[in-house]
Amino acid sequence: MDGLDDIVEEFLVESHENLDQLDTDLVALEQEPDSRERLSSIFRTIHTIKGTSGFLAFHRLEEVTHIGENMLSRLRDGALDLTPQRTDALLEMVDCVRSLLASIEANGGEGNVDVSAVVAAISAAMEDQPAATAPAPVEPAAEVTVAPKPARSRKAAARPAAAVASPAAAPTPRKAPARKAPAAKAAAAAVPVAEALVPSPAVPVPAPIAEVPAPVSPVLPSPRSEPIVESAESDGAPAAEGAGGQTRRAVADSTIRVDVDLLDELMLLVGELVLTRNQIVQYVGRSNDTDLLRASQRLNLIASELQEGVMKTRMQPIDHIWSKLPRVVRDLGMQCGKSVRLEMEGRETELDKTLLEAVKDPLTHLVRNSVDHGIEAPATRTGAGKAAEGVLTLRAKHESGQVVVEVADDGAGIDPARIGAKAVERGLVSPDALSRMSPQDVLQLIFLPGFSTAAAVTNVSGRGVGMDVVKTNIESIGGTIEVESVPGRGTVCRLRIPLTLAIVPALTVECAGDRYAIPQISLQELVALDAEKAATAVEEVGGAPVYRLRGELLPLVRLTDVLGLTSDRHDGHVVIAVLRSEGRRFGLVVDRVINTEEIVVKAVGGQLKAIGLYSGATVLGDGAVALILDVQALARRALRTETTDRQDAREGAALASASETERQRMLLASIGGGRRVAIPLDTVTRLEQVRTESVERVGNREVVQYRGAILPIVRLDRHLGAYGESDREVLEVIVYSDHGRSVAIVVEEILDIVDGEAAVRSDIDDLGLLGSAVLGDKVTELLDVRAAILAADPAFYSAPLPTTPAGVPAPLLEV
Incomplete structure (x- = not known):
């Protein structure tokens, strides 16, 4: 056709x-x-x-x-x-x-x-x-x-x-x-x-x-x-x-109509075939029979193709549920007195029919929320320099074995300060807990039960139910939801949904002698540390273990601690499964990795479900039953502990250095977005200018050749989330050196050197900061210099610079 x-x-x-x-x-x-x-x-x-x-x-x-x-x-x-x-x-x-x-x-x-x-x-x-x-x-x-x-x-x-x-x-x-x-x-x-x-x-x-x-x-x-x-x-x-x-x-x-129940039954049979295939493949792998091995490989290939074919029969384009949304947007826009244009990208993206039905209501709610809360009235938009007509965009695509669906609007965005104040007002979070939250953490408060910022209850919104149900429904099918927002520019709600619930690829790990399955949809990478490296690479921040992965602080969760078990591994080696959930990464420490295989997801009983750590169970190739870990539940536990303890540790460090800050002279620098930082002058060795074209890369890290050495670079705008100008030809660099090692801290502009003794201080801070102070009649952020240096060179404080046979210090960057 x-x-x-x-x-x-x-x-x-x-x-x-x-x-x-x-x-x-x-x-x-x-x-x-x-x-x-x-x-x-x-x-x-x-x-x-x-x-x-x-x-x-x-x-x-x-x-x-x-x-x-x-x-x-x-x-x-x-x-x-x-x-x-x-x-x-x-x-x-x-x-x-x-x-x-x-x-x-x-x-x-x-x-x-x-x-x-x-x-x-x-x-x-x-x-x-x-x-x-x-x-x-x-x-x-x-x-x-x-x-x-x-x-x-x-x-x-x-x-x-x-x-x-x-x-x-x-x-x-x-x-x-x-x-x-x-x-x-x-x-x-x-x-x-x-x-x-x-x-x-x-x-x-x-x-x-x-x-x-x-x-x-x-x-x-x-x-x-x-x-x-x-x-x-x-x-x-x-x-x-x-x-x-x-x-x-x-x-x-060219087409035939088949009852959905028949397809479901066929899918169950294919699931049992996959389990049997896994058992045969494992058994034959221990055999020396060449003919049997060849037959099992053929069986493996045919079973995989059959599984893929049956799964395709259940796939439907997401346009089946999108097709109803233009009417929803049009009617709701007229009801709210707003002009909204709906754009759709990736309508042909396919999803399992069961998941398609499960995501229909959450998606409709997100669209209604964008029209009602996100996009402003025409008069407000024109007053802010925007087009009178708002744009609501739906995007869908396949990415890393899952379907990513975005609901994006160009409306007013979400103000974290307003969200936090409303959450405190409704008693959903304490002021003390709110003060320790990052802006991204504050945005997640919209998913709390009972949360709403609507001024009045209408037939559209304001009852405080909806976003929590959206998150619950998405997580019930093994998906996640993330929110990104820029005040005044718009909001993006991103759904990550598995392609199917029946048969999924998974990583099998072992902990305290038992085996568990981790869906690969949440797995980003595996990190193995030998005993010597693990002793120095795994740090403690506020009593919580962390690992610096390519300069990024990765909170760790030991599966043995979560399950209340004792590890049977005593050689000091550490195996970390790097997982992603709700837009955040964390590391799950396990005893060892067994293998990867396709698993058939089976439901678990109410008692196991109530524990909140397992999303299902499966039968492994050797016939043993393994529980499937709920990555979202583990993430909430990891990130909650990491955030609270790390913030408390930073507050203690800020108070301990308060008197020291008063006596210090500070270097003021701008980092973009109207933000200024103060850097203790005793941590500044030299001020230099470096041409952008001379910046090179080693892996994921930026470096520059300087005075016969290789200096690792940390850009403060990226480190602190300011994101200043990216097309500058010359970079302003603050060089800090100690014990033969140096790092280059890039800022937007060097402003002044001031006396920090009489500064009005505050413990209001964020990631990478020790607090804030009024310097030069403006609120200035106090940089956590140690954190910035470690972001550039994680080994800066832990080991002296290696030397060449002639006794000359080697280049400064450890690769």
């Missing part, structure tokens, strides 16, 4: 099915002409085809079905009696509709199919006029595949209309002849054969063609579901042939 619109293709499929049933119903109606139920069924079918054809602008198809609908309506209401002439007229209508559909499928339009004869025949039948008063026009034989039909009599029991019915139709008393292709050369070949076999051109061609003996069959046209009665010359190249000259399958033959 190259080039056909999806709507037209679906219309053709359904119409062909309806026409096959119509053939059966019309013939059966002759046996029981008083059956109102059968008449009503025929009427509804023709009415459906008529309505859709009008919508798709197929005017001739609409015309012929409209006149047929009129007759059926009068027959149904008892105004007319069913006579042989009227039955013939209705069957001719079915033939004509079939020809029109064949032309639409082959050429994308109705071609030159003439419907006037059929319209005249039906009109005459309704008025009880002789059928001969509306003869079909005779066209040149060279331009048609099917010879012109005279008015049919009751005698023609092997009705040509029935003769061209698809063999797929339900059994009828009429004889189904061979089907014909619409190609021009097929038409040219078919007519001469027909003329050679029949004594008179007045006899309809289709019936004789159906009885052509086998020796003549090579000159007949290729089989085709529907005949086309228009000239191929007038409508372009033959549409019946595909690549290589082979007959293309008709649209009616």
Whole structure:
């Protein structure tokens, strides 16, 4: 169906099915002409085809079905009696509709199919006029595949209309002849054969063609579901042939309807097959039988392909639920007095049908929330320099074995200060806890039960239910939700959803002698540390273990601590599974990694579910049962502990150094976004300028060659989340050196050197800061210099600089 619109293709499929049933119903109606139920069924079918054809602008198809609908309506209401002439007229209508559909499928339009004869025949039948008063026009034989039909009599029991019915139709008393292709050369070949076999051109061609003996069959046209009665010359190249000259399958033959319950049952069987496959593969892996190994590899390949094929049968484009959202946005926009344009990207992205149904309500709620809370009124938008019309964008894509769905608006954004104040007001969080939260943590408060910023309760929002349900529903299917927002610019809600819930790839790990499965959708990487490196690389911040992974602080959770068990590994080695949840990363420390395999997810009982650490269970290849860890629950535990303890540690460090700060002279620097930082002058060795083009990379870290050494760089704007100008040709650099090691701290501009003794201080801080102070009549952030230096060079304070054999310090960067 190259080039056909999806709507037209679906219309053709359904119409062909309806026409096959119509053939059966019309013939059966002759046996029981008083059956109102059968008449009503025929009427509804023709009415459906008529309505859709009008919508798709197929005017001739609409015309012929409209006149047929009129007759059926009068027959149904008892105004007319069913006579042989009227039955013939209705069957001719079915033939004509079939020809029109064949032309639409082959050429994308109705071609030159003439419907006037059929319209005249039906009109005459309704008025009880002789059928001969509306003869079909005779066209040149060279331009048609099917010879012109005279008015049919009751005698023609092997009705040509029935003769061209698809063999797929339900059994009828009429004889189904061979089907014909619409190609021009097929038409040219078919007519001469027909003329050679029949004594008179007045006899309809289709019936004789159906009885052509086998020796003549090579000159007949290729089989085709529907005949086309228009000239191929007038409508372009033959549409019946595909690549290589082979007959293309008709649209009616390219789809099949299957009950969803049957697909679910098939999926369960495939799941059991996967489990058995895993067991056989593990068993054969311990065997030395080459033939058995080869057979198991073949089984593995076939099972994987079968699993993929069955999963595809359950996949549906996300547009199935998106298609309802334009109306939601339009109605809600009018209700709120806002002008909103909805844009969609990735409508063809496919998702498992079960997950598609599960995500429908959460997605609808996020869209309503964006229109109601996110996008401003037109007057407000124009006052802020925006277009009066707001833009709401839906995006969907496949990424790392999952589907990522974004709901983004260009509205007012979310103000963390307002969110925090409302959460405190509603008693959802204490002021002390709020003061220790980062802005990203504050945004997550919108998912707390009972949270709402609406000023009044309306039929749209304000009751404090919704976002918590959204998060619960998404997590119940193994997904996550993240929120990003920039005040004044807009908000993005990002859903990460697994492709399917039935069979998922997983990492099998061991802890205290037991095995557990971690869905790979949440796994980013594995880090293995030997005993020597683990002793120095794993640090303690506020009593919580952390690991610096490529300069980023990674909070650690020991699975043994979570489960209340004792590790059976005593060699000092540490294995970290780096996981991602809700936009944050953390490390799960396990005893050892076993392998990766596809697992079949099984539900767990209420007692295990209530623990809150397991999302399911599975049977491993050796027959052992393993629990599937709930990564979201582990993340909440890890990040909550890390955030609280780390913030408390920073507060203690800030208070301990308060008197020291008063006596220090401070270097003021801007880092972009209107933010200023203060850096103790005794941590400044030199001030330099470095050209941007001289910055190079080692792995994921930036370095610069400076005075015969390689200096690691930390950009304060990125380190502190300010993100200043990125197109500057010259970088302002603060160099700090100690014990033969140096780092380069990049700022936007050096402002001044001030005395910090009389500064008005505050413990209001954020990640990477020790607090804030009023310096030069402006609030200035106090930089945590140690954290910034460690971000550039994690080994800066832990080891002296290695030397070369000649005793000269080696380059400063450890790779």
